[in-house]
Amino acid sequence: MVRQAAVSNTVAAVLMVVLLAAGFAGGYFTAAFTGTGQTEIATKTEYVTVGGTVTQRITITATTTVGQTSGPPLKIGMTISKDGLFAPLTSGYESFNREWLNWVNNVRKGVYVRDLGVRVPVEIIIYDDRSQPDLAIQLYTKLATEDNVHILVSPYSADIGIQLIPTVAEKYRVPMIMAEASTKDMWNKGYKYVVTSMVPYWEDNQNGWSASYFDLQANTKWAKTIAFVGWDITWAIDTYNSGKSLARKAGLEIVYDQLLTPGTTDFSGVIRELRRINPDIVYLAMFGPVNALFIRQAAEAGYSPKEYHVIEYGAGFVKSLGQLSERVTSEIFWTPSFKYYQSDLLVDLMNKAGLSWVDWQWTELRMIIFQMIISAVEEAGKLDREAINTALHNLQIMTVSGPLIIGPQGYGNIGLVAIQIQNGRIQTVWPRNLANATYLHP
Structure with a gap:
């Protein structure tokens, strides 16, 4: 979720592209199937033009899950970031995709397509966008026009995602589901080929990103003052502005408010000011690894507020900070305390993928997307982009995070709950009916 100018557009020499598929089209790769429920891996090399002038050599790896399905595959396209700023937040999705594919193709036996009268296998085509906006646009164009996927799943980052809607989804009329990439300006332009499960989190009501957290503060009433620090980027600004309004409604006095240039990693000046002002809560609206960097720099400078609240923690946050992560609060769309549809399956897939819930925040959004x-597709009854897009815009289903209804503008109603890191674990602390632990505060 960083502005394009803040992200390096230097193209890496080699891109790893993983196609996780069932019933992958024969003839493109040369390898023999190994049997039902098994996988085959093959590679090939080709060249793609990135940024209009730079030709890069890429290695494509195809992983095919062989199940008892028939018919042409349902093709899902996406990118993840194996390198760059977003790698600690998204690289684990590759192993999660693999485990979900194994389940959908070999346990569920594919997805039923009414017009074909059969269950078809699912294929996921993944490219590495290296956290670079220009590269992401090129790769999503390739997914839409060359790979001919039926559905696109956005990359991480609203600042990349918002560029893909007019240039790819709307241009080529391919439905795109926004994952960790929703922002206010996506939903006021009349776009027709984009949806998300998330609430309009930029609002200063119960939909707000930190609404659950500030409701918790209004109920506990221990804190009196709060400071806001964030990067000046779309997602963070949406959350930052909503958070400030919600903080006031919760009775908190905002004693410090600073948006920083994207890419800022030296927080010494801000930390000196916070030591002087001494707010009860410091609210950090930056990426997970950057929030961790801020907390560590503050500790090294001898500063520690009564509580940190971070809008994201992500991979390595707890491990890198150790004891400094204790009692840090944040929010999430699902925790193991939820007992909604396929929650046990999500836990099982994460375990098989080797993903710790402490590290892989937002995996639940990927699970919700697969449920969507x-x-x-089963409602559309055909492998047709227009029919699937119409069905996505009319979804009313149960998900791991509860009932999902897609509204007229394309966004959903799945909101966030407040969590706290306690003894190295993620605990749900609010709302009360979903809490599995007591909120710890001074």
Whole structure:
């Protein structure tokens, strides 16, 4: 979620592209199937033009899950970031995709397509966008026009995602589900080929990103003052502005308010000011690894507020900070305390993928997206982009995070709950009916 100018557009020499598929089209790769429920891996090399002038050599790896399905595959396209700023936040999705593919193709036996009268296999085509906006646009164009996927799943970052809607989804009329990439300006332009499960989190009501957290503060009433620090980027600004309004409604006095240039990693000046002002809560609206960097720099400078609240923690946050992560609060769309549809399956897939819930925040959004895709395709009854898009815009289904209804503008109603890191674990602390632990505060 960084502005394009803040992200390096230097193209890496080699891109790893993973196609996780069932029933991958024969003839493109040379390898023999190994049997039902098994996988085959093959590679090939080709060249793609990135940024209009730079030709890069890429290695494509195809992983095919062989199941008892028939018919042409349902093709899902996406990028993840194996390198760059977003790698600690998204690289684990590759192993999660693999485990979900194994389940959908070999346990569920594919997705039923009414017009074909059969269950078809699912294929996921993934490219590495290296956290670079220009590269992401080129790769999503390739997914839409060359790979001919039926559905696109956005990359991490609203600042990349918002560029993909007019240039790819709307231009080529391919439905795109926004994952960790929703922002206010996506939903006021009349776009027709984009949806998300998330609430309009930029609002200063119960939909707000930190609404659950500030409701918790209004109920506990221990804190009196709060400071806001964030990067000046779309997602963070949406959350930052909503958070300030919600903080006031919760009775908190905002004693410090500073948006920083994207890419800022030296927080010494801000930390000196916070030591002088001494707010009860410091609210950090930056990426997870950057929030961790801020907390560590503050500790090294001898500063520690009564509580940190971060809008994201992500991979390595707890491990890198150790004891400094204790009692840090944040929010999330699902925790193991939820007992909604397929929550046990999500836990099982994460375990098989080797993903710790402490590290892989937002994996639940990927699970919700897969639930959306299955429901939309089976409702559409055909492997047709327009029919699938219509079905996505009319979804009313149960998900791991509860009931999902897609509204007229394309966004959903899945909101966030407040969590706290306690003894190295993520605990749900609010709302009360979903809490599995007591909120710890001074």
